[in-house]
Amino acid sequence: MSSPVLRRVVRRETHSPRTVAMIVAVVLVILALVYVGVEIVLNLLGQPALLLGPAASLAWVVGLPTEVPAGASIAIGAVIAVLGVVLVLLAITPGRLSKQHLMLGDSAVVADNGVIASALAQRISDDSGLPRDQVRVGVGHRVVDVTVSPAVGVPLDEARVRSVVDSELESYRLAARKRTSVRVERPRDQEERA
Amino acid sequence: MNNTNRAVNRTILLILGLVLVAIGGGIVTSAVWPAAAETWTNIGSGAEGWAQQAWDATVIAGTGLTWVAVAALAALLVLVVLLIMLVVRSIHGRRRTPLRASGAESDLGRVTVTEGFASDALKNALGERDEILSARVTANDIKHEPVLHISVTPRQNTSPVQVAETVERLVANLGVLTGQKLTAYISVHAGLRAKLAHDQRRLS
Numbered sequence: 001m002s003s004p005v006l007r008r009v010v011r012r013e014t015h016s017p018r019t020v021a022m023i024v025a026v027v028l029v030i031l032a033l034v035y036v037g038v039e040i041v042l043n044l045l046g047q048p049a050l051l052l053g054p055a056a057s058l059a060w061v062v063g064l065p066t067e068v069p070a071g072a073s074i075a076i077g078a079v080i081a082v083l084g085v086v087l088v089l090l091a092i093t094p095g096r097l098s099k100q101h102l103m104l105g106d107s108a109v110v111a112d113n114g115v116i117a118s119a120l121a122q123r124i125s126d127d128s129g130l131p132r133d134q135v136r137v138g139v140g141h142r143v144v145d146v147t148v149s150p151a152v153g154v155p156l157d158e159a160r161v162r163s164v165v166d167s168e169l170e171s172y173r174l175a176a177r178k179r180t181s182v183r184v185e186r187p188r189d190q191e192e193r194a
Numbered sequence: 195m196n197n198t199n200r201a202v203n204r205t206i207l208l209i210l211g212l213v214l215v216a217i218g219g220g221i222v223t224s225a226v227w228p229a230a231a232e233t234w235t236n237i238g239s240g241a242e243g244w245a246q247q248a249w250d251a252t253v254i255a256g257t258g259l260t261w262v263a264v265a266a267l268a269a270l271l272v273l274v275v276l277l278i279m280l281v282v283r284s285i286h287g288r289r290r291t292p293l294r295a296s297g298a299e300s301d302l303g304r305v306t307v308t309e310g311f312a313s314d315a316l317k318n319a320l321g322e323r324d325e326i327l328s329a330r331v332t333a334n335d336i337k338h339e340p341v342l343h344i345s346v347t348p349r350q351n352t353s354p355v356q357v358a359e360t361v362e363r364l365v366a367n368l369g370v371l372t373g374q375k376l377t378a379y380i381s382v383h384a385g386l387r388a389k390l391a392h393d394q395r396r397l398s
Binding site: 003005006008009010012013017018019021022023025029030034036037040041043044055058061063064065066070074076077078080081082083084086087088089090091102105106107108109110111112113115116118119121122171172 | 198200202203204205206207208210211212213214215216217218219220221222223224225226230231234235238239241242245246259263266267270271273274277278280281284285336337339341343348350351352353354355358359361362365377378379380381382383384
């Protein structure tokens with residue numbers, strides 16, 4: 001997997017296109033513009049305004065610092081600014097989707113985090129002999145979290161679980177390096193803690 | 195995978211965001227800082243006076259219309275049409291081109307493989323495998339090169355490496371059959387289908 005075409009495909013498939021956010025924002029802008037247009041037309045036709053006519057709304061904006069109570073205008077301004085910050089963040093953050101790029105063979109392979117987590121959990125369960133529902137795995141962009149909760153009295157070699165996780169992850173050849181953390185939860189520990 | 199222009203999406207979000215931050219920041223500053231409030235009021239009343247003057251000066255004789263209002267409406271209309279075009283274009287960003295791989299020419303003629311054939315062949319081959327619940331094959335044109343997209347949902351707990359190897363082998367076989375090396379993109383999904391199906395393979 002080295003051709004620029006496949007690199008482009010992988011990049012596009014693992015990152016959000018931000019189309020939905022863009023459409024929502026643009027549709028809201030369109031609605032606002034249409035509303036302004038309607039107010040102008042109503043004013044020209046001599047009809048009563050829907051909310052505020054063009055002159056009255058301009059006067060309201062001008063009087064914002066002096067005539068509106070400070071608390072109210074601070075609140076309005078803060079809400080608008082926070083919305084703006086959200087849009088800026090949407091524009092500049094990478095928008096990673098919960099998928100991983102596996103560098104296998106000639107093709108580009110991308111797997112959902114869930115696929116990797118469940119395969120890993122199955123591998124741990126096969127190796128340790130624990131029932132599958134006592135192994136929980138979470139896969140994030142930088143971390144792999146493994147939690148095993150064996151029943152009371154069942155011996156478990158934590159180092160072995162760790163090496164199984166590492167070798168299995170190695171075989172997936174993930175493009176993003178991951179930190180793995182293995183946690184063993186004993187029901188007795190929970191009782192003592194409680 | 196579509197050809198939506200993502201840079202445009204992000205640029206629009208960035209511009210709108212910066213405008214909103216500027217407006218919101220301006221309102222907050224003018225509320226807490228008297229000097230800013232004064233500037234705001236001065237600029238505001240200046241604009242108000244100018245608008246009133248322009249409105250009165252450009253009244254079209256014999257009607258209640260003014261050129262300022264007409265110009266404002268025209269500008270709004272153009273802006274709205276542009277924005278609607280933008281939305282419509284990004285909805286129709288999906289562009290699928292049929293795969294037409296023409297293989298080696300021989301005495302008998304030329305072999306042309308269409309997307310439908312490649313898709314059916316791969317889907318049937320994948321359908322026979324028990325660990326794969328569903329498969330979908332499409333062909334896309336990326337940078338003027340056909341790329342097969344094979345999207346598979348395997349049973350839960352199946353190794354993605356194993357799935358990828360299976361699919362890759364099938365794609366390679368299809369390539370041999372058609373005399374052309376195919377570029378493939380394989381996506382492995384964990385969907386509702388995978389959650390509901392039995393995780394263990396049925397023994398038969």
